[in-house]
Amino acid sequence: MNAILYETDTLQLVVSELRADMSYQREHTEAWLAARVGDNLDLNLLGMPRVSQRQDGTYWVIDGWGRRTLMMLSGLGDEKITCIVYHGLTVAEEARLFLNFQDAVSHLKTGKFRAQVAAGDRDAVSIDSVVHSRGMSVGKDGPMPIGSVDALYRVYYPPTLKGARPDILAHTLDVVKDAWGSDRHARHGAILTAVGWVLAVHDGKVKKEDLSRKLAGYTGGADRLLADSRFLIQQEAKTTLPNAVATKLIHLINKGKRTNKLPEWRRLQYTKR
Numbered sequence: 001m002n003a004i005l006y007e008t009d010t011l012q013l014v015v016s017e018l019r020a021d022m023s024y025q026r027e028h029t030e031a032w033l034a035a036r037v038g039d040n041l042d043l044n045l046l047g048m049p050r051v052s053q054r055q056d057g058t059y060w061v062i063d064g065w066g067r068r069t070l071m072m073l074s075g076l077g078d079e080k081i082t083c084i085v086y087h088g089l090t091v092a093e094e095a096r097l098f099l100n101f102q103d104a105v106s107h108l109k110t111g112k113f114r115a116q117v118a119a120g121d122r123d124a125v126s127i128d129s130v131v132h133s134r135g136m137s138v139g140k141d142g143p144m145p146i147g148s149v150d151a152l153y154r155v156y157y158p159p160t161l162k163g164a165r166p167d168i169l170a171h172t173l174d175v176v177k178d179a180w181g182s183d184r185h186a187r188h189g190a191i192l193t194a195v196g197w198v199l200a201v202h203d204g205k206v207k208k209e210d211l212s213r214k215l216a217g218y219t220g221g222a223d224r225l226l227a228d229s230r231f232l233i234q235q236e237a238k239t240t241l242p243n244a245v246a247t248k249l250i251h252l253i254n255k256g257k258r259t260n261k262l263p264e265w266r267r268l269q270y271t272k273r
Helices: 030-034 065-073 091-118 122-133 149-156 166-180 189-201 208-216 221-235 241-254
Strands: 008-014 050-053 059-063 080-087
Touching: 050 091, 059 065, 059 080, 059 091, 065 080, 091 122, 091 149, 122 149, 122 166, 149 166, 149 189, 166 189, 166 208, 166 221, 189 208, 189 221, 189 241, 208 241, 221 241
Parallel strands: 050 080
Antiparallel strands: 008 080, 050 059
């Protein structure tokens, strides 16, 4: 096993001076922020952000962007916060570290989800049933694993429709499976979210068979779709990866049509969880 040890130290940094590279960072929804901002915000529970000091001296958050955002919204932008600072990283190395920290969080969410299924939680049991009915599994083990519990809930509770929609989740899983089979990139959270949201927004107007066929013909497959969507984010910094993928899906669906084109994708925010 090849161990990697980066140069780090601990510094007190001004909150407002911390930046985010949205080519790999994620934007928090209004609902996520509203549930956490308030008079009882305890800075002692936020932990230490991990940031990268780039060659120009600026500081870029790898892990802890939510903490920085919460402090800014609470009027604490001029305060200093203790950070673990990495030196000499490339943007690619920052992104890999970000993914590693996200994997750790994802593992915890998967464990919680399994506990909810065992406890008989209605939504968790329903989601788990749909996933298994498609020959897939939740977590990193099992057949055709889905690592993003959040993505499953985003599709199960589409932001444009009322209530739970297990049918939308089932159709979403059918689309990616029929298009790309067991390719792990097909079950990326952003792709699942985008496919589910497009099906929900255009409920009944986009047939899953047509979307599967279009995606199957996408040059480079699911991995290339993610790469193209990340490039789109660089051009439209205010969007998120699921919305960028949805934008690409709408373009793909409309390609070759002269009439009955779907409208341009309008950015959605998830508000259920």
